[in-house]
Amino acid sequence: MAHLITIFIAAILTHNIALTYLLGMCPFVSLSRSVKTAFGMSFAVIFVITLTAAINWPIHRLLVYYNSEIISYIVFIIIIAASVQLVEMIMERFFPSLQASFGIFLPLITVNCTVLAVSLFMVLREYSYIATLVFAFGSAVGWMLAIMIVAAINEKLKLIGDVPKGLRGTGIIMIIAGIIALAFLGFGGMVDIK
Amino acid sequence: MKLVRLLIDRLYDIRALNKLKPLIDAVDAAMFGPAETTEGGPHIVDNVDLKRYMSYVIVALLPATLASIYFYGWSVLRIIIVSYIVGGVVEVIFAIVRKKEIHEGFLVTGLIFPLVLPPTTPLWVVAVGVVFGVLFGKEMFGGTGRNIFNPALVGRLFITIAFPAIMTTNWQVPFTDAITSATPLAVYKTTGSMASIYDLFVGKTAGSMGETCRIAIIFGGLFLIFTKVSNWRIPVSYIGTVFVFAAIGNRLAPGSIAPPLFQVLTGGLLFGALFMATDPVTSPFTRMGKYSFGILCGILTVLIRSFSGYVEGVMFSIVIMNALAPLIDHIVLMLKYRPVKI
Numbered sequence: 001m002a003h004l005i006t007i008f009i010a011a012i013l014t015h016n017i018a019l020t021y022l023l024g025m026c027p028f029v030s031l032s033r034s035v036k037t038a039f040g041m042s043f044a045v046i047f048v049i050t051l052t053a054a055i056n057w058p059i060h061r062l063l064v065y066y067n068s069e070i071i072s073y074i075v076f077i078i079i080i081a082a083s084v085q086l087v088e089m090i091m092e093r094f095f096p097s098l099q100a101s102f103g104i105f106l107p108l109i110t111v112n113c114t115v116l117a118v119s120l121f122m123v124l125r126e127y128s129y130i131a132t133l134v135f136a137f138g139s140a141v142g143w144m145l146a147i148m149i150v151a152a153i154n155e156k157l158k159l160i161g162d163v164p165k166g167l168r169g170t171g172i173i174m175i176i177a178g179i180i181a182l183a184f185l186g187f188g189g190m191v192d193i194k
Numbered sequence: 195m196k197l198v199r200l201l202i203d204r205l206y207d208i209r210a211l212n213k214l215k216p217l218i219d220a221v222d223a224a225m226f227g228p229a230e231t232t233e234g235g236p237h238i239v240d241n242v243d244l245k246r247y248m249s250y251v252i253v254a255l256l257p258a259t260l261a262s263i264y265f266y267g268w269s270v271l272r273i274i275i276v277s278y279i280v281g282g283v284v285e286v287i288f289a290i291v292r293k294k295e296i297h298e299g300f301l302v303t304g305l306i307f308p309l310v311l312p313p314t315t316p317l318w319v320v321a322v323g324v325v326f327g328v329l330f331g332k333e334m335f336g337g338t339g340r341n342i343f344n345p346a347l348v349g350r351l352f353i354t355i356a357f358p359a360i361m362t363t364n365w366q367v368p369f370t371d372a373i374t375s376a377t378p379l380a381v382y383k384t385t386g387s388m389a390s391i392y393d394l395f396v397g398k399t400a401g402s403m404g405e406t407c408r409i410a411i412i413f414g415g416l417f418l419i420f421t422k423v424s425n426w427r428i429p430v431s432y433i434g435t436v437f438v439f440a441a442i443g444n445r446l447a448p449g450s451i452a453p454p455l456f457q458v459l460t461g462g463l464l465f466g467a468l469f470m471a472t473d474p475v476t477s478p479f480t481r482m483g484k485y486s487f488g489i490l491c492g493i494l495t496v497l498i499r500s501f502s503g504y505v506e507g508v509m510f511s512i513v514i515m516n517a518l519a520p521l522i523d524h525i526v527l528m529l530k531y532r533p534v535k536i
Contacts, residue, residue, distance in 0.1 A: 190501045
């Protein structure tokens with residue numbers, strides 16, 4: 001139990017997937033203009049990351065059993081794309097209002113590299129099934145924390161900021177993310193991810 | 195006086211100097227006081243303008259500055275001068291390029307930044323830090339009153355990560371030239387022994403230049419709170435949380451979490467809580483937001499001090515909370531002014 005809590009905290013703070021590994025930067029930059037869109041996107045990400053990690057773990061075991069680990073990258077990507085499609089179809093049929101609120105974000109998650117990264121980290125660090133689920137959920141929550149912080153800062157900057165012309169948009173988001181990443185280094189050594 | 199006025203007016207007339215207008219403006223303002231009212235933040239509802247506001251902070255910082263010169267000698271003054279000159283050049287260049295006024299906010303940043311450095315910091319590291327802090331902490335966001343992070347802390351954060359050997363090991367002992375020792379927090383972390391409360395109060399322990407003499411800091415901080423330049427909510431909730439959290443934590447895990455009074459009096463806590471967390475631009479503006487800002491700062495400080503690889507947690511926790519401040523305000527406003535569903 002303590003091990004699982006450690007993994008969860010580490011995935012959010014010390015090994016934050018957006019601020020430490022700089023993964024998932026495309027939606028991070030493009031969707032962090034307003035808190036509302038960032039909130040919608042991060043919920044979709046939490047859902048998909050946890051689901052795909054839960055499916056990918058047994059499949060990876062199967063590939064190891066048949067000694068064909070070499071194709072695991074392709075298999076992971078296919079499963080991610082397929083499960084996103086499946087989720088979208090199910091939601092369209094049964095929860096149309098929820099699907100409407102996710103909008104374009106759901107299909108976009110297919111190309112969000114955090115999703116693939118979580119599946120690859122799970123292989124690399126040899127997590128058990130439960131640990132994988134906790135790690136996937138924690139990583140997604142960490143990504144949500146990062147994008148929400150940047151989105152709120154962006155909204156404030158829209159009101160009071162006077163960013164130089166060349167830095168508006170992507171540039172200032174990268175600078176903000178960099179400063180926050182520096183500050184998150186302060187958590188270094190607090191908990192270990194293994 | 196009239197002669198100076200005439201000279202400055204003549205300078206305005208010379209066309210070749212038009213590009214340097216911000217610089218002339220600054221000299222004009224320093225000599226005669228500003229004629230205009232404030233345009234941007236930090237706003238206050240009082241007959242105190244931005245310039246007076248900043249000079250109050252400088253006055254409040256004076257006791258700590260004088261104490262650091264007393265304890266560590268004239269090298270402190272050298273570091274402050276380097277910080278002012280190098281940071282001032284960056285500020286002036288930006289003002290000229292972007293055709294804006296030079297803001298007096300830099301006078302505070304340029305003094306706070308050296309006060310949070312170790313006394314033995316080489317001058318080139320001071321210059322690197324102040325350039326990074328002013329450039330990426332302030333000018334990128336539009337200058338004074340528009341910054342998201344505390345510029346002095348951004349500068350210190352950068353050089354702490356970039357030059358860890360310089361920034362975390364050489365702590366000069368007061369009244370000596372070359373003898374170095376570990377800070378009280380580092381000593382506690384390695385051996386478990388604590389410096390005496392009296393030494394901590396007066397400032398006879400190793401530490402950053404401006405943070406060691408706690409009496410001077412408390413005087414300056416109280417001056418700011420009583421003149422209502424800074425708000426009491428953040429320092430009270432910040433220091434209170436550290437005290438309570440350390441008291442509980444010390445019972446549960448006495449080996450890693452230091453006792454409460456020691457926590458409050460060591461490191462940069464008092465300096466950070468009274469001078470840096472209270473910055474009205476980088477902290478939440480809602481009342482509930484201010485309390486939660488202070489409480490979260492306190493929790494993060496104790497956690498980072500006790501469990502991470504770094505000994506001191508005030509700098510990291512304030513920068514992290516600066517980043518979170520807009521989100522806190524957003525949540526508070528959302529909870530308070532929820533749109534009514536009909």
